Amino acid sequence: MKLNRDFFNRNCAVVAHDLIGKKLVFGEHEGIITETEAYRGADDPASHAHRGITARSAIMFGQPGKSYVYIIYGMYYCLNIVTEPEGEASAVLLRGLQLLTPPLTHLNGPGKLCRHLGITKQHNGIDLLSDSSFYVTEGIESPEVHITPRIGIKKAIDKPWRFVMAL
DNA sequence: AACAGGATGCAA
DNA sequence: TGCATCCTGTTT
Numbered sequence A: 001m002k003l004n005r006d007f008f009n010r011n012c013a014v015v016a017h018d019l020i021g022k023k024l025v026f027g028e029h030e031g032i033i034t035e036t037e038a039y040r041g042a043d044d045p046a047s048h049a050h051r052g053i054t055a056r057s058a059i060m061f062g063q064p065g066k067s068y069v070y071i072i073y074g075m076y077y078c079l080n081i082v083t084e085p086e087g088e089a090s091a092v093l094l095r096g097l098q099l100l101t102p103p104l105t106h107l108n109g110p111g112k113l114c115r116h117l118g119i120t121k122q123h124n125g126i127d128l129l130s131d132s133s134f135y136v137t138e139g140i141e142s143p144e145v146h147i148t149p150r151i152g153i154k155k156a157i158d159k160p161w162r163f164v165m166a167l
Numbered sequence B: 001a002a003c004a005g006g007a008t009g010c011a012a
Numbered sequence C: 001t002g003c004a005t006c007c008t009g010t011t012t
Helices: A012-019 A057-061 A110-117
Strands: A023-026 A029-039 A067-072 A076-082 A091-099 A106-108 A134-137 A145-148 A162-165
Touching: A012 A029, A012 A091, A012 A162, A029 A106, A057 A076, A067 A110, A076 A110, A091 A110, A091 A162, A106 A110
Parallel strands: none
Antiparallel strands: A023 A029, A023 A134, A029 A091, A029 A162, A067 A076, A076 A091, A091 A106, A145 A162
16 A cells, blocks of 8 residues: 555654565565654754755755655765655655665665665655655554664754664 | 765866 | 855775
């Protein structure tokens, strides 16, 4: 059962928490989401949307349930899902995936995740609610979730907005 | 522990 | 035009 718009139309930290254990489908690839991070807008210095709308960050202000793909350090793609009502900048970064399709490995890190799935900038702005091959469905019933500060950033490292599924 | 690789956006 | 950045693989 595909997650509906209301699931993403909530506070990004709540969505990031609830996405743990859900199943991501991307073409032939399927996997359980094991690690996420929440990013907000003006109140979050670590977010691309911190300084307002730019060509890159505009999607974060848009409709919840859409994909946000950006290039980091010039070579890796990172996959996010837009959350909160239109006009409220926020997104959830997908950092970890337990593959259900070969090679059944655990993808650790947003760059590796996108590289394996074949996600590129052409997958930016896709509506996961209306796409037939790129979406999120129910997965594990009640996974145990660990909450920690976000990693890989230098600002706002105090906010506990990283969510990891317990093994 | 340091760094290369190199798109993007901001300050200058 | 310069510099920092939501990363990763390779080399000290």
